[in-house]
Amino acid sequence: MSAVFNFTFVPWFRSVAPYIHMHRGKTFVIGVCGEALAAGKMGTLAQDMALIQSMGVQIVLVYGFRPQVNEQLLTKGISPQFSHGMRITDAQTLDAAQEAAGQLRFEIEAAFSQGLPNTPMAGATVRVISGNFVSARPVGIVDGVDFKHSGLVRKVDVAGITRGLDMGALVLVSPFGFSSTGEAFNLTMEEVATKVAIDIQADKLIFLTEIPGIRVKPDEAASPDNPIDTELPLDAARRLLAKSPPGHSPTDTAFYLQHCVTACEHGVERSHILPYALDGALLLEIYVHDGVGTMVVDEKLESLREATHEDVGGILQLIEPFEKDGTLVKRSRTEIERDADHYTVVEHDGVIFACAALYPYPEAKTGEMAALTVSPASQGQGDGEKVLKRIEQRARAQGLRSIFVLTTRTMHWFLKRGFEPVSPEWLPEARKKKYNWDRKSQILVKML
Template sequence: MFESTNSAPDYLHWFRHSAPYINAHRGKTFVVMFDGEALKDNNFHHIIHDIALLHSLGINLVLVHGARKQIDENLSKQNIITEFYLNRRITTRTALPEVMSAVGASRMHIEALLSMGLANSPMFGSRIDVISGNLITAKPYGIVDGIDFQLTGEVRSVDTKMMKSLLENNNVILLGPTGYSTTGEVFNLSAEEVATKTAIALKADKLIFLGKEKGIVNHQNNLIREVCSNQLDNYIELYKSNDPHFSIILGCSKDALIHGIQRIHLLPFAYDGALIQELFTRDGVGTMITDDLYEEVRMATIHDVGGLMTLLRPLEEKGILVYRSRERLEDEIGQFAVIERDGAILACAALYPISITGSEIPSAEIACVAVDPNYRKSNRGSQILKFLEEKARNNHIQQLFVLTTRTAHWFIEHGFQPAQVDELPNARQQLYNYQRNSLVFKKLLS
């Protein structure tokens, strides 16, 4: 007879919470790109295991590998020097055989890893059919600023009909940074461009870049977990001088957004489990770029008080929110974030730091979450909550609390867990209104 227990292993909780993502991703098409450096990293065999897992969960996968590192090594052994311009290699006829050798060896290495079936390993019984071929038609990159790129090319077309057929038959497609012209020539391509053009042609559900960067970071080197399309140009310019290659990835991301790819993920290849954590948890591990045309979330100013009162009063009258006078709103305006459109406040929420003592961990309270009734079926509440969570992380807050009487399920859906009043920091416990009897929820920030 099994004994009753009040706790379950962490992996069991994670597996249960991942179920909605498993259902959402099944049957979708993801294009995953990783560069040559990823192939040489000690974590690459874990990436292969995770790719096998994604395949087993019914996700259609197109893998695109780079080989710049391998090409550099081949050329160095043969004492062949190639120049770069605009961060593209000028591929000479002397260099092309070494390019083809490096790309071919990289492809075979990946295919071999995907064919593993050792017992007692994550690949046991996975049975993955990997297909490569002349699926990318290329054309010369041409002459730019007077520079002849010779056998460096760009994508001309993608054989989507064949790719869709292969994916429907449960194959994984593997593409490299080469393409073939209608005249039978081989061209050296940008793997990032191959991935982007393939995702656009297939109308993929996600485009994922596994690179050496952990994602887009701010000036304090803190990861920015979500970036909207209207913010992307600033980051492209920012990285141009510091990290030109990453700037190119961001440029490809912008191209993908313009052509209808709704979600792009930037992940670190050296992080064990990055793919799984990004795709099957709420917070993920890298940066997600989205084409959703959100109104900008910003911190409120004194000029927003009137709009806040208009938004909050109906909820206060129903007892859903605690009443706040105009004077209190003016005093606390610096704690509020808002979403505005055409001068109207569509959503708001406040972040209140909580005084702590002794061994209590840095905490804050999310309060006064409100969305205009005409927009409650949108995700503006989620958007403003994510904004304040990121602000809390940047302020080194480790734990968030919410007190609510009517919206418990919504907060649970956003990762908050039920808590008790005595779990609140002492300073906040003293202000708890027992007559209102609000439910308490908490969320630990990574």
């Protein structure tokens, strides 16, 4: 085995190990759009889900079949009918949907039943349990439009799904529901996945979709200057949703985002929107720090927010021990009071557990993140990463393309989170003049 491989593998494995540990015993609901299945992605998705399950994650898989139903109808000379962003399901459409659902269920179960030969999970056995886990009610007539056999989720069989997961199986749920009289209703994958995630109290809801995620500026085309917003606090997601038109098409900003917001508002702490076209998107989102899609996160359990003047005392109390041991440069109360609006804090029950400040240099399209501090009482719980993410969001909102830090003792923490070392000559002119050559701080930069 080559030394180069050893050199790259060991740091990589160490970097993903905390996420393997973090997610063990958790439950994920994964919603896969029909377009992903039509594109032939089920084989690699089965491999990745088997790998995730082998690392202790319980999985509920909900699949969609929009393009498959459309194809069935078009071959019969029938035009698909939609209204209010929902399919109108007449008798012929219901037949097409049942046929598509049955065929896809067969293909999915077959993908997990092959022993996954010639893959990283060769020889693995993934038991798949499917059934009538969802009861439904009709959409009815909305604004004069009769949706016929289109339905909404009435109830999720939580006990049935939980039993399947406790047996070590992957639970497969189709976008079909049945009434108490046995009538079938065509549902949407997105609603079913969201309701299942809420009712079984899942740790994550993940959508594999046609879009790469939510863009910082949703009205602008994809470009390096308009990247994916990898993390959206719930409040920010609500605001974006309020400004977006109704999501009738899967490529509309609101289409998946509305379900992520609903899930987070009802107890699912993290909801994700990932591109199915990217090979390994599930693994990259779950086990790599920055991920590859957009995560909507509910932060109601603690307050991650911009600081006010009332927080100055708490910030001083937090950073004082680190100033005394030389980890941080000493800052006066006057300086912190003057710059309070530059700070982001994590506050819980009136106590500040973490903070950092952003000092922008607009002429250089960069900003300095200073005074990143986490209380010893909460270290290892992710508060530092939360503050870093918020600082990155604030920097993007100000049009900055990078952030930089000066550090003498925490270089490796920043390197693991995408920062790269540069020389003092890289610094903006205004900051270079204040650089302390005696302190010899390392300068690290992260592109946004």
